[in-house]
Each structure stands twice: as C-alpha cells, then as structure tokens.
Amino acid sequence: MSAIYGERIAGLAIDGRPLKAGVFNEHDVRAAAGVTLALGAVAFVHAYFAKEYAPIKLVTAFFFFEFLVRVIAGIRYSPVGLFARWLASRQPPHWVSAKPKRFAWTLGLVLSLAMAIITNADMRGALPLSICLLCMTLMWLEAVLGLCLGCEIYGLLVRRGWIARDESFEVCAAGACAVQPMEVHGAKR
16 A cells, blocks of 8 residues: 555545545644744844844755655654644644645745755845745745645646646645536536
C-alpha cells in the first residue's frame, strides 16, 4: 500500500462517505499561517525600516526548511506546525484534504527558496520587497480569511484539465478543491 500524505483518521466521513485520503486540521494550518506571518512581518520590518538584514536572512532560511518539512512529511512534523497544533488544540478539528495544502506549500517552498537566496546574497530593491509582500499577503489570506490561494489554483488547474483529477481531493476549505463533473458531448463523465 502506498504511503498516505497527511493524517489518516479512522471513521472520518464527509456527507456519509468515508474519506480515502489524508487530511489536515484546517485550524492547525491557519494557526501556522498566522505564526509564519508574524515571523515574516517582524523580519520584514527590521529589513525595510531599520535596514537590519540578519533577521530576514534567518527567517527566509527557516521558512525554506519549514515548507520543505511540510511538503515532505506534513505540517504535523514541521516546527511551526507543532506550535500551531498546540495553539489550536482547544478547537474541534476541521478536517480538509492534505494534497491541496501540499500544492500550496510547494508554492511556499519555491517562494521561500527564492527569498532565502535573494536575502542571503544581500540583494535589495523591488524584487525582494515584492516577493516578501506577496508571501505575507498569501499568509494573511490563509490565516485571517481561510483562503488558501494555492488550493484555489490547484482546483482551477484540475477544472481546466491541465492536471488530472485526483479522487483524493475530497474536502477542502471553502470548497477550493470541488471539481464539477465534466460534460463530454452532453453526457457527464
């Protein structure tokens, strides 16, 4: 049997159907986004306003490691994920499919790698500023509004047929991974 990405919860069902794929607790994910947003904002303020670049160099390298762990093993094993799980421990779980989150975290991994390279190479100007603001916006959307833009992008790619539909995407926050049956010559597939 292949390894399942995310947590496997025995007996977990959505609309009476047992879930086949791994899941994550949306509260943990949103708390982790809030923590990373706070860390990123502090580092950004030091770099942009105080011209102190050591914090942003450390934070971007840490974010690369954080997202690498999330993509490979899931949020439950990442340093921020462990803290976020503790922060959200009083909330009842809200389970969502793990794979759309993995896609979003892969985008975060790419952005954090770019920022780690840029900041540690002492590059300044519009490029690092733009990427940093984009990252903080994405984290804010996830933490505050529960909008996972990476999940939305993945859902769009599947709906357009640019990525094959995966039955493992069963339940996403705000319906981001909902895929309507495609019509082929008037008949549903």
